[in-house]
Amino acid sequence: MGLSRAELFAAIRRDKRLDPELSQRALAEKYGVHRRTVRQALLSAVPPPRKKPAPRATVLDPAKPWIDEMLREDANAPRKQKHTARRIHQRLAQEYDFDLVSYSTVCDYVLARRPQIEAEVLEGRRHLTGMVPQVHLPGEEAEVDFADVWVRLEMAADAMRQRSSYKDFLADLLEAECAEREERRKQRLVRDANFPRPKRLEDFDFAENPNVTPELVGTLSDPAWVKAGQPLCLIGDSGTGKSHLLIGIGTAMAEAGLKVRYTTTVNLVNELAEAADEKKLTRLIARYGRVDLLCLDEFGYLDLDKAGAKLLFQIFTEREERRAIAIASNAPFSEWKQTFTDARLCTAIVDRVTFNAHIVETGTQSYRFAQTQRKRRR
Template sequence: MSQSRTTTRKRVPSPRPDAGAQEAVDTVIDEACRALHLPTIRSRIEEMAATAMRERSSYKDFLADLLEAECADREERRKIRLVREANFPRPKRLEDFKFEENPNVTPEMVCTLADPAWVTGRQPLCLIGDSGTGKSHLLIGIGTAIAEAGLRVRYTTTVNLVNELAEAADEKKLARTIARYGRVDLLCLDEFGYLDLDKTSAKLLFQIFTEREERGSIAIASNAPFSEWKQTFTDPRLCTAIVDRVTFNAHIIETGTDSYRLAQTQKKRKR
């Protein structure tokens, strides 16, 4: 009799899950993820639940895995957003810089600038050198590294910034525009010294430097040494004040005079 009961028990099938109840649970999870803005958990819940069951994870381990995946994806999305908002004209990364082509720039020096400590310390950066020596690549690459570290970065050329400030002044929005540039952690100013500024334009640009003084970092790429900046800023006092602000406690990298682009062109012609 006992054996018969045992056999009977073995033949009883496992209870089937209620499909309707399971769908209701899935709906609750989906709606909760939408409401709490958890897109990674929402998209990966089935996959990760199957893995947890296969590995016999505890409820806490399963929850920890879900939250860890969400946090990792959220951080990656934040990096992408900060890089996009920096408004770089093209993607450039420091690891793609050809250090062997420019002995003036060392990997150790650049790695130091990839760390955001100098930005949080509100220190300036000056990249000085002739055209084609990698200034813009370094400026964008460093700015990208800083943005991916979680800081707010903004890239612009000097001429675009001056034009934007002039338009803002005409529209009575100058204070708002200057304040917007003052809020970013790092302002990357490219092609500095490529044009001669009249007194009005120079004063507008100077307001940006004044707004950011001791509040945020500025990184400048210029094809002119400091001694030639008086050609850009015709007012000697204004020129001295700007040089003083961008060189005080600054990181200064001289990229030299040998154009990488010219060298590559010459190599192609020889082939």
């Protein structure tokens, strides 16, 4: 009938007033609408707002938090130091291994999101206007008068109490900013490593596993072996601390500024198989090749078919003597032939992961089983 929602509601209410015996079904048939619409019109003359459709997931969704973080960093940065859309697109590929979207997609999102981020930062900013008293003669020390600077209130208060010079105050500000940025970078690298749970080397109980010594762990916490591209093999039965050491070492490397990626063998093989089906295998292997340390857990738990073994072999070949890889396995090297159906391929993989490698045997006594036994005795 060409009526707007407001006109439709007014017509239904008018007909009902003229003929109170008119049923909702009859009104719905007359105007060609659902009875729910008729009930809404009889309850209120104002049509309810239309429901907004749920936003559809896009390929850019995983990268939106990273882009927002970069745009928030730009809030206080000079104009020439702000991120361009092209620089953001490059950082997504280089630092986050995210190269699934085109430059135009990133550009459109940045163009729409940057004003929103700037408005949020401006709204959430809380500051006081203050000054550090001038205690030196003009020209005696360096002065800054060409820009407005937002400072932390506690640092400004300390500077006023200590009667610090402008130079010392500015040095303290720069030191605090650098420390904060470094801490955020460490947190981002640890988060991007995709560890399943937090584990640190400081929490490892050496008394429960004498096979692992503090000196050995101290050596592995030094990133020198990762930078040299040397492998690490953690061999031992279940419950002996292999995953704890693997995640702890990976966390230490990430906090040292290296790019780390954690995954299980089964997940990696499945990811490679899906990429091969979608004709994206080369891109995925190159992405894993850019990671400084690949932590591969649960190696040898499940048997791999010939196709899966060949896909995994490409990862080892891509990283050989260039990028470090750390493996946690519950099977000794002599039993790896049961995991790989091709004996020749198994020999090649063992040869690559043991050349110049750090091999740590965690033993056979399960820490989890011992803890369970102690609880039962109590």
